[in-house]
């Protein structure tokens with residue numbers, strides 16, 4: 001049976017160490033690090049994530065600035081808010097919760113964020129810095145996956161890694177991070193031929209496709225480390241109920257893998273912990289604190 005990689009516990013410990021770093025920052029800078037979170041519209045899951053971000057920000061000793069805008073907010077209003085946050089000295093990090101309601105241009109909004117406050121790591125400046133090995137912010141979910149992998153495996157160099165999924169938010173930055181760690185990286189996707197055979201060659205599998213329980217145990221190399229980024233809500237056995245499952249079929253995969261993240265309680269909690277990590281980093285950089 002695979003070891004379970006406890007992302008919830010790892011994230012809690014990371015948040016504790018960030019709180020210590022925040023206390024150091026306050027002592028040196030004479031102010032708290034500030035995170036601004038912008039939520040547009042009524043998406044139910046986004047409301048939960050934003051509430052959790054607010055609570056975690058406060059618990060870490062940071063300032064939380066929350067902006068909740070109506071679903072019919074115009075592009076110009078949203079861009080004006082982001083520009084005001086760029087100019088606000090109390091704000092170290094800016095995050096616009098995704099997805100945005102239809103009609104708003106997500107890319108234009110993201111690219112308006114000052115790259116030095118881009119704690120989501122979504123601007124092309126941030127992704128370009130990652131690609132070229134310059135210091136910058138890395139998207140929170142892949143950064144969290146990397147932390148879990150390094151905690152489990154130590155040095156990743158020379159390992160073969162398959163990332164399933166090529167999104168800008170997870171798959172592509174994840175592949176770049178693994179390359180930076182000197183893994184041999186394959187990015188697989190919906191057009192990949194014989195995906196099970198590709199996955200079977202990997203020491204590290206990161207599944208981020210958004211397809212419930214797609215990756216089966218018999219796709220895995222025995223002993224592989226499996227990171228499941230999927231958060232899929234599916235009908236549960238009991239009528240009218242739902243449950244969360246990942247992109248990996250946990251029951252069969254945990255028979256073959258060496259270690260695996262569960263859903264929930266694996267990668268998900270790392271996303272918010274890494275947001276705090278990036279915000280403290282942004283604040284330290286802005287104040288010139290090493």
Ligand SMILES: Nc1nc2c(c(=O)[nH]1)N[C@@H](CN(C=O)c1ccc(C(=O)N[C@@H](CCC(=O)O)C(=O)O)cc1)CN2
Nearest residue numbers: 049095096097098099120140264265266267268269271
């Ligand atoms: N601007 C951003 N938008 C979105 C991001 C992001 O990083 N930046 N990521 C996701 C949503 N997200 C944070 O925003 C997020 C998703 C999931 C979790 C989490 O802890 N999941 C739990 C299960 C939660 C549940 O019960 O539903 C888990 O996996 O254990 C945290 C944050 C999209 N938008």
Ligand SMILES: [Mg+2]
Nearest residue numbers: 016017019020
């Ligand atoms: Mg402490």
